Amino acid sequence: MARRIPPPTSTWVRGSANAGASYAQAASTNTAGAIRSFAFRERAAILDTNVARVLFRVFVASGDPKSHAMKRHLWSVAESLVPHRQVFDFNQALMDLGATVCVSRKPKCLVCPVAKGCRAFPFTPDA
Numbered sequence: 787m788a789r790r791i792p793p794p795t796s797t798w799v800r801g802s803a804n805a806g807a808s809y810a811q812a813a814s815t816n817t818a819g820a821i822r823s824f825a826f827r828e829r830a831a832i833l834d835t836n837v838a839r840v841l842f843r844v845f846v847a848s849g850d851p852k853s854h855a856m857k858r859h860l861w862s863v864a865e866s867l868v869p870h871r872q873v874f875d876f877n878q879a880l881m882d883l884g885a886t887v888c889v890s891r892k893p894k895c896l897v898c899p900v901a902k903g904c905r906a907f908p909f910t911p912d913a
C-alpha cells in the first residue's frame with residue numbers, strides 16, 4: 787500500500803512565502819501548491835514563472851517583479867484569487883494564459899481575455 791504524504795497546510799505555504807523564502811523554498815512552495823491543487827484538488831495557490839508574470843502585469847504593472855517583496859505580494863494576490871470551486875481549472879487557466887497569451891516577450895494583449903482589467907495593457911516589454 788502506497789503511503790500518502792500529507793499536503794502542507796496553507797499556513798506553511800503562506801508562512802514560507804512571507805518569511806522571504808529563498809528561491810529554492812519558493813520553488814518548493816510553488817510545487818507544494820501545484821501538488822495540492824492538481825493532485826489533491828485542494829484550494830491552493832500557485833505562483834510559477836508564468837503565473838507570476840500574469841499577476842504582476844494584471845494587478846501591479848510597476849516596480850521590480852523579481853524582488854522578494856514583490857514575490858511576497860504576488861503570493862498574497864495569488865492566494866486571494868483562488869476560488870472555492872474548480873481550483874484545478876482556475877490554476878490551469880492562469881498557467882495557460884501565461885504560457886500562450888501573456889508571454890514574456892510580445893504578449894498578445896489584443897486577444898487577451900483579461901485585457902480590460904489589466905493594469906499593464908497594452909504591455910510593450912521593450913518600450
Ligand code: SF4
Pocket residue numbers: 840843844887888889893894895896898899900901902904905906907908909
Ligand atoms: S493584457 Fe497583455 S499584459 Fe495584460 S494580461 Fe493580457 S497579455 Fe498580459
